[in-house]
Amino acid sequence: MRMKKWDDKGFSLIELIIVIAIMAVLMVVLTPFLLNYVGEARLQKDEAALNEILHTTHIALSVDRVYNESHSTGIVVYINDGAKISSNSDVLETELQRLIPDVVEFESKEYKSRGGETIGVTYSNPHGRFILDPSWVDGEGDS
Structure with a gap:
C-alpha cells in the first residue's frame, strides 16, 4: 500500500503578501527617522570640518611670520x-x-554650496582666544 506524500514545502502566496505588506508599513514609518539621523550625521561631520579648519588656523597662526602679517590685516x-x-x-x-x-x-x-556663496570665517581674538564666527557671504571679501 502506498502512502500519499504531501508537498507542503515553501510559503503560500498569502503569507508572502502579508510579509511584504508588513515590511512596506515599517519602511513608511521608519524612513523619516532614518533620514533625520542621516541629516544630523552630515551636519556633525561638516561642523567637525569647520572645527578642524579653526584648529588648523590656530596652528598656522603659531608661525610668527603668518601671525604678524595676518594680525595686521584681520583674519x-x-x-x-x-x-x-x-x-x-x-x-x-x-x-x-x-x-x-x-x-x-x-x-x-546647512553648509552645502548655496549658489556660489562662500562661508566667511572671521577670527576675533578677545582675551587671547580665537573665536570661530562663520557667516555666509556673496563672494570673497563681500559681506
Missing part, C-alpha cells in the same frame, strides 16, 4: 564647498593650503 578665512581654503592674507592662505591641501566638501544642507 578672514573663506571656505567654499568644493574649493580649497582661501584667506584675505596670502601668507595665511599659503600656510592653510599646506596644512589642508584637499578641497573642502560639505554634505549637510
Whole structure:
C-alpha cells in the first residue's frame, strides 16, 4: 500500500503578501527617522570640518611670520564647498593650503554650496582666544 506524500514545502502566496505588506508599513514609518539621523550625521561631520579648519588656523597662526602679517590685516578665512581654503592674507592662505591641501566638501544642507556663496570665517581674538564666527557671504571679501 502506498502512502500519499504531501508537498507542503515553501510559503503560500498569502503569507508572502502579508510579509511584504508588513515590511512596506515599517519602511513608511521608519524612513523619516532614518533620514533625520542621516541629516544630523552630515551636519556633525561638516561642523567637525569647520572645527578642524579653526584648529588648523590656530596652528598656522603659531608661525610668527603668518601671525604678524595676518594680525595686521584681520583674519578672514573663506571656505567654499568644493574649493580649497582661501584667506584675505596670502601668507595665511599659503600656510592653510599646506596644512589642508584637499578641497573642502560639505554634505549637510546647512553648509552645502548655496549658489556660489562662500562661508566667511572671521577670527576675533578677545582675551587671547580665537573665536570661530562663520557667516555666509556673496563672494570673497563681500559681506
